[in-house]
Amino acid sequence: MSTATITRTTGQQVPARAGRRPSASVTTTTMIVRSLRHTMRNIDALIMAIVLPTILMLLFTFVFGNAIEPDGNYVNYVVPGIILLCAGFGASSTAVDVANDMTNGIIDRFRAMPLRAISVLTGHVVASLARNLLATAVVIGVALALGFRPTANVLEWIAAVGVIALFILAITWLYAAIGLAAGNVEAASGYGFALLFLPYLSSAFVPTDTMPEWLQWIAENQPITPIIETIRGLLMGTDLGTDPWWALGWCALIIAGSYVWGTWLFTRRARRH
Structure with missing residues (x-):
């Protein structure tokens, strides 16, 4: 029977067996696929995530580079910063995508489905991570064409890519x-x-x-600097010091804080709709 109850011969009504709630992995995978499809359709966001950092790299390398380092070696210094700027540009669209979901009525449809709140956010984050890793790879390729000459071996490249991916994950969760x-x-x-x-x-x-002394203190004690110095040290062989530990700590803190904040906001806003 398709009704909500089943009538036995005794006349007693008992509830029909409810459908099983999909697992977290199923709902998360569904939202990831949805966000990836949206990413494939929104080519403009991918292009801008590549073009804007590339333009900045050309600007700093050819316009300001000789003034900062007349020996022409400035490209080796600036590329790690451009990589993080590329990640920031790409991840910023996540905030717009999430806000659009919260205002266009799609959340009302999700509420009628057995979806976990975190699955919707995870879909956006994973799609952004994939898009930004691709954009970062293109930007690094352009940097190599412009004269970027890292000294890193295979293991150092793997470690640098890992730090970049961790930063993209952290900043994307924050934007979500x-x-x-x-x-x-x-x-x-x-x-x-x-x-x-x-x-x-x-x-x-x-x-x-x-930098001026007051600005120097800010620059040295904000999350971006140790992450950049870690990437620079891995790729260019500069002294790492304690920067990797600070970089990992900042990324972990941003991810944890953004995860908790985002889940709470999503649950609260979904209840209002």
Whole structure:
């Protein structure tokens, strides 16, 4: 029978057996596939994630590079910062995508399905991670064509890629939470754009000891600098010091904080719809 209850010969009604709730892996995979499909359709976001950092790399290398390092070696210094800037540009679209989901009515449809809140966010994050890793690979290829000459061996390259992927994961989770916190798509875009200035206040483009003393303190104690210095050290053989531990710690803290914040925001906002 297709009714909600089953009537036995005694006349007693008993509830029909409820359908099983899909596992977390099934719902998460479904949301990842959905977000990846959206990514494939939104080629503009991928192109911009590649073009904008590439333009900045050309600008800093050929316009400002000779003034900063007349020997022409500036490209080797600036590329690690450009890589993180590329990740930031690409991940910023996640805030817009999440905010769009929260305002276009799709969440109301998800509420009628046996979906876990975190699955929707994870779908956006994984799709953004895949898109940004591809964009980063292209940017590194362009940098090599411009004269970037890393000294890293295979293991150091693997470690550098791991740090880059971890940073992309962290910043994407943060942007996903920002997309939930924003009241609309325009606000999410604005908040996301503001974070893109953080690499400029780090060692991405100039050494921190060339900055004013008050700005030097900010640059040396914000998350981006140890992550950049870790990537730079792995690729170019500069002294790593304690930067890898700070980089891993900052990324773990951002992921954990954004995960908790994003899950709480998603649950609260979904209940309002």
